[in-house]
Amino acid sequence: MAHVSQAHDQAGAAGAVPPRTPYEEAVAAIWRDILGRPDVGALDDFFSLDATSLQAIQVVSRIRKTLGVDIPVKDVFQEPTVAALAARVQAESASRRSALTRRPADAEPVLSFDQERLWLESQLLPPTAYNVHGRRRLAGPVDVAALEAGVAAIVARHDALRARFPVIDGQPVQIVDPPDAQWRLETARTDSLAAALRLADRQAETAFDLALGPLFRCLLVAVDGSDGSGGGTNGATDAEPEYVLSVTVHHIVADAWSIGLFVRELLALYAAGGDPERAGLPELTVQYPDFAVWQRAHIAGEELTGQLAYWRDHLAGAPPVLAMPVSRRLAVPGGGIERARAELTGAESAALGDLRRKHGVTTFMVLLAALGATLGRWSGRRDVVVGVPIAGRADAGTHALIGFFVNTLPVRVDLRGDPSFGDLLARVRQAALDGYANADAPFDVLVKELQAPRDPRQTPLFQALLNVIGPPEAETVAGIAVEPLELPALPSKFDLALTAQERGGRLGFDLAFNADRYHGSMMRELLAQVVALVRDALEDPGRAVSELGGAPGAAADSSDASGSADGNATAAAWTPHLAVDRFAQQADRVAVVGADGEHGYRWLARAADRVAAFLGAREAEPGRVGIARHPTAAFVATVLGCLKAGLEFTVTEPAAGVPASFLGLSQLLDTEETEGLSTLFEDLKEPLPAAESEATTHERDDWAVARFGFSRDDRFAAPATSPGLLVSALSSALSAGATLVMTELTPAGGVAELGDWLRSQAVSVLYTAPPLIRALAAADLRLPTLRFALVDNAGDFLPHDVEAAALLSPDCRCVSLYRVGQDGRPVAVYAVPADFTVASAPLRVPLGTGAVGLPHPSGRPAAIGEIAEIRADGRRTGDLGRWRADGVLEYTGLAGADPGQDLAEAASALRDVAEVRDALVTEQVGDEGDAIVVAYLVGPDPDAGTSGIRRYLISRLPEWLIPGALVVVGALPLTAEGDHDVALLPRTDPGAATEVYVAPRTPMEQQLVDVMAALLAVDRIGVHDTFFELGGFSLLATRLTSRIRDLFDVELSLRDVFEAPTVEGLAQLILRAQSEAFGGEDLEGLLAEITAAD
Template identity: 30%
Template sequence: MPEPGSGGDEDVYVLPASFGQERLWWADQAGAGSAYNMCGALRLRGTLDPTLLEAALRMVVARHEVLRTTFEFDPNGSLLQAIHPGTGMPVSVSVHDARDRPECGDRDAAARSIVQETLDAPFDLMKGALLRAVAVRLADDEWVLGVGVHHIVCDGWSLGILIPELAACYVAVRDGTPPDLPGLPVQYGDWAAWQRQQTGSETAGHLAHWREQLRGASPLQTPSRPARDGVQSWRCAELPLAVPDALLRDVRALAKEERATPFMVLLAAFAGVLSRWYAQDDLLVGTVTAGRSQVELDGLIGFFVNTLPIRVRLDPRMSFRTLLRQLRRTCLDAYAHQDLPYEKILEQAGAGRSDPGRVMFALQNLPEVGWQVPGLTAEPFELPPGHTWLELGINLTESGDGTLRGQATYAADLWDEAEVAALLDAWTLMLAGGTADPDAVVARVPLAGAASRARLVNEVSGAAVSPYSPRCLHQLIEAAADAWPDEVAVVGGEGQITFRELEERANRMAWWLREQGVGPESLVGVCLPRSVPLIVALVAVLKAGAAYVPLDPEQPPARLALFLEDARPGIVLVAGPGPASVASAGRVVSLEALKGPSTRPPNLARPENLAYVIYTSGSTGRPKGVMVPHAAIVNRVLRGQETCPLGPGDGLLSTLSIGADAFGAEWIAPLISGAKVVVVGEEERHDPARLAGFVTRHRVTAAHFTPSMLHALLAEPRVAGCAGVLRHLKCGGEDLTREVTERHFRTLPGTTLSNEYGPTEAAIDVTSHRADPSDSRWHTPIGGPRPGVRLYVLDEHAELLPYGLPGELYIGGIQLARGYAGSPGLTAERFVPDPFGRNGRLYRTGDRVRWLAGGVLEFLGRMDEQVKVRGHRIEPGEVEAVLGAYEGVARAAVVVDSTARLVAYLACEAAPPALGELRAFLRARLPAAAIPEAFLVLPALPLSQNGKVDRAALLTAQGVELRPSRTPLAPRTPVERALTEIWRDVLGRSDVGVRDDFYEIGGNSIRAVTVFQRAAELGLPLPLKAMLGEHTIEHLATQLGDADHASLGSPGAVEPS
């Protein structure tokens, strides 16, 4: 440790900032602000003199240089601590009286409000002071003292120094005596300078350890819920927690048996729960050390605490004991290398802007925050949670009586209280299970108790209901035609027809089909464009007793050929000669040839017979045909009437293609209720302005959109004119975010919005949730089970999972499909016996969900690699199979990245393919939604330990993106030219374009600071947090406003080379 700093009493002198201070400065400037305010409060009883308290506070500030520090930069862009003289950093105590705030209800509430308002205000790190205090009088002999300090100059240990020293200085000022405090051999700035000077073999050993320990690691993938307007509020919330005494005894016993510490046992349980909660078998959790390895530092205030990322690797067969032993070794190694600053550890991890310390688990023995003032007693005064830089933190403290208590601190923007409470319950169960039977497999420790299991099975999963009276789908349509024969049934580009006309036309076609031998369990292909005749043909096939196979004529011919080869329909109905792609499909018949009597044919089908067979993506590269019986779709449409009733005069918009399973709801729901199907034309379908006019013109009262479609539609000003017409909107196929729901209720306040979910294998949808404009959740829930449907959330071992814990959704009940056509093996794999005693089947959706409060589900994505893109279910295996058929592609993997793009990673045999030719190849074989938006070439695809493609690793792999030939876009305005020159200089490269991403071409947080400084020198007041949004010169120039800086010059050429 060097000699103490020697700045004069009247001088400001500078020293390098510590590595930790540099990181916190960046975070503060990036918008975290109050998230790094450390606050505490005491209730004082006795006589308090605020003037003496302020004098005492100044004594403490004079004693600790770090409390009179501000921050600045040297000409090279390095962050410095500016140490002000002992009297050069004025601090004061703001004084208030709670009795002046009667509106708060009581004095404690008033005091909390005042203290929070004062201490929560952001600090200015470049001006100071970075310490503030507030005294609030509750009564003549009762006060609340609040102290706040920025984390950049303080840590938890330091608060245990600050308060006792403030008390000692108060006594000294009051009694006119010197404070009874030990001398300080060094100051924080001396330690920071020493830290910067550390080199040599010991430091090299630390670097090597962390480099190896963190190789290939990624932080825990906690909820990625976007903050409103892209700005996280850093709001904090807390839940208290305590480890029961009996369980704590078991923890200590197991720790002793395994020569571990109780902390390691507690962390093992936490890691086991996180692994199951987020389906990660390789994760990082942060913990902290005091960072005061030298005795001279014990009495110093400052930011010493160091974060250690603890890597946890689990496999499906790992026991709790094995996990504990692994963690013991990992923790001991981490402690042996704890002197390397966390910022240097992050560099070894290659983490960039991703901080594994956002999820923390700590067991600390902090010094008592003591207040020893004769005649002035103290006790803690609880403050409401303020702000936090953490996503989730578990903080435990062992008290003097041996109990273990603490709190879970979490970012309220990212978690809700019920979710954190559920996680803590699961942690307790994992801890109890692991200590009771250390050899139990972590993945099999039950996380639902007996009471929770009973409620999940008997209440939450769905009540047993009697099915509707047995009827087939066409019988419901016939009943509607009998009740409302003159109501309009279908509207399209060809005009409109009434229910009477629909019946007559469909009857004629049905009779003709009957004459050709069509009947129950027969399959009839329907390959028609979206039109009135299409609806008539579908009804006719059902009336004939057969099941229809929807064939979208817009599908690639090769894909249609696969459908026809698999289904082998006896007849395919077309318009005119039909598309060439179905010409060889057995018997192809034009609708014009289907002529028979107009009378209604007798019903031959039963509810258990097939209504339709629809094809979805298949993991083998071949689509699979889902066989849906009448009973399933009848339950769906009739239960749908209960949540979104339609009747005569209503119109439901039909925008989907015949090959989409939700198209069934679009045409069936209105026809069973006396409403009309309104088939939108192709031009209106893809033009929001025209679509809005179409809705108004045809008096459409209900519609179904994917959230992406709804978002685009709501951006069209003319949509507001639909407010008096549209009554119901339904969404499905994608995540319905708060951004979309808020825009919906602003634009169409009188229109209900429902979020629906369901796979093709369960007759379109099985849940529905009415969106609420007051709901603050980022993702709209998908709802609970429809009547007749049962839903279970199970883990990989088919064990029930409690509220909050993500797992796979299993569906049971009347809406299940029969299975997959011609695939008994796949049917047995996906449709499994119901283990909960109802003698039925369950469909394994492969979708990851969790129960929320109120018995509704939140959709979290796919358990496997199957994804939904813009509402289309895509099987990456199918896309990969097609990519693998392209000449020169040895292997391919397809994933969805964080921006919901479908991205393909390719390992090539020789030269990479030309982008244009590859896209043309895919367009001929795949639907548009299944064509990746980006293609990256790797030397080889990364593999996991079991030999499978490691899809998580793909998202961080550095591949070469296939791009059209082009050069970086040159700057066009004075501001763009100035910023381009700065970027070139800071990044050390000449090929900088105005649409290049800063972080993708070599930028990092420290270089962003330099860009910030250099821009400021040119008179460009660039807010540093702008670098956290869209990281391009074009975006930054737009924020600055080119018109305001038109006179900016540029000393050199900036054309890209």
């Protein structure tokens, strides 16, 4: 429920002007009753009386009921005094809204729209995801019999608590059991409050059976020896008797309002001896099933059309997904929930009240602005959608009912133009009020009408929820002190849910998050930034939102840092020539093995000196020197010579006959073409072996040597890398006194041959691109001597590179490198920890904390979690990143790219499939300009089809990332530098991307085709066609499972249909279930029926 906490601040006395007209008196009476104030004047301001947005909704509902006038909630905000609102009510005609009445006796037992949505989602989420829980501590002698009588009276009083939801003819229906249905209060006894709470937790974590019921449980636990008889203690202690009252109910029959209502009615009944009339409980003229029937009839026609039109316009162009820093891929809602907590001080809470009164907003609106702004920073969006629960009890007849009325509104927070916080409040206020005015459209109807993209990992339209609830109520009834207790973190449908509540004059925050998806450290930081933004806004709401809240990232204080204390940074300059000079005294050390033979460090040092002298004697234009790349020691000597000569250089591919100026270079050096240079090494012979000198101790100049302890025993290779990475490998190898091995072989000529060469050279340190390391593993190659794989990995998915490196050698450690530009040296490095696993891998690539910075466009350092453009040595890179809470920089994509449309995520999901060894997903454009996303797969049997893989993707990915075509190839072609060569992949006709029609091959498949055809009204269905792509939806899938049960005597769940939505997939599930029913006999034989006709 979206409302603000009541401060109970009585400082604002009633206005001096009493109500002057019948309408003013009527409105004032409604305010007095709802706000609990004895005196309300004509000029009193609603929000100056510490009213909440929920109470504003109640006022509108009460006005509708008592005065017959229908006004929108926003009128209470725009006309906040009694006089102004009364004038507005007087000017309005009677409401055209139909009143909620009892359903006809012969009405079908239907579900409300929200119940239907929740029933369907309950089939897909963990069984306790929709358990609603409440608990109270009772201090004092409790008459257990009277308490049980009170609970029984409530169960008899409210139809919702006696409802259950069986499936009849494939459709869930609402059945209400009679009031005399058996029900009892569960009781237990423990010796401590902690033990009592554990029992309550166990009750809250126990699933309900929606079809059988009951969907309500109540537990009373006696603590510290209370005998439960109402007569005090059992003699073991003189302490006051203590109990824990725990209530758990399925959300389909109750909401949070209902829990509070249940507790209030129970206490009133207990005090009245179980008599509803003596307890003063209002007569219930309608029940929840009446509301369900009324809603189906009322939420239709012109009114619904108008509300849907509003939401269609409000959400047009809204981002479908928040690109938040997830820690694990493919996590689904409802996983393990953890919490982060924070609190404003009493003074800050009071200042927030002043702020909201000044701007005419509620606490909820202030927090919505703060949360939306923080989520915008973290997702790289200037436009964020947040879910907002609303009571859904617009009709006053629902206020005293237990039931599931709450609706959820997707409210858009517009951050464009970097508004001040005050301006953002105005935007949020208007968006919230407009949402309230269109709150009758049920969320599931809204999703269907807007055709929100399907994503099995998260809710449609929004992924973060904000809820502000009133302060807990402690009271004393019949000598029993009643105190609310903290609730456990149960599984939730939402990945992020922020709840705010005032306790003791302080506004507290509770952020519940899916721990299977998000790191706790990052979520604690997210909450801290929301609270920091609120605090800054209280100081100066006129400041731009971008200037409020958020602490700089751990390493974000410098955009040109050159190192870090933990050695995780890269060096500012290469100095391998210095190491070569030092190692030249050790004549037995082999420096380079290449196409021109094997050469030692002494030879290399002398050759580098000759190159430096050669360059010094040449007259050349100032500027960058180009060095043509060759797999030779002469090439390495030329690189070292340039370093000795102090020249800036870049490595290029050989370009015979091409002028240097054409390449933007001052001169181009080619050891096979450049006059004078090509003959420079001819008379340079290896010297006679000299006596081995003592190993010298020197400062390690190379970042990789310092970080990973490379030694003279290592053998380095960089056979398929960018020029910059090649020079990095050269620098590390020579700085360690190790051997650099070079070859003319490239991945373009065949991965198997290159792999054999790497094994024959006993390579221990490999510099490579991600596609090559995966291709080597996909080809079943093994490199037993490999210790390190340094992967040029920005923009790709690290987890599968780690997995590939482990396949090549179990002892191999994977290191992710980040470079800037084609020939840039690594500026950041992430050494993958030893306990890293694919299952717990981050979605994006951690870059480490090297010579990089992350400034916000405003000039301030980016906060932890905030997306900004990465800078290296002060230069813009065109890449986006964010600081993690552990001080590691994480790559999030290219600047200007949509963070929710990353095709690499689809490729990563494909690599998770057991039979897929490697995958590439790319977009292809046809001759007529029509585009299609195509996935190329290595590993699957090309004759087996790809329907199973497609089913997996449908169950794991948002629909916009599911490839239109899956193509099996023998290998992914690579370029000479180890990247994918997309031009060599087979083309796919966008017009023929759908799977070839395959007719039913067995009687079972034919029966399934007939059932689907009848449900979908489709003439021809192939065994690989997808139920949902043919027009199926969740409720229709329920009818499908019902037909399957009738035909095959097999129970399939709704989740089964989502995960195996084809005729072939469902047939396999049915055969598997039948096999298990018969003791698992000949499962393979049964499944063979499906493929026998292929």
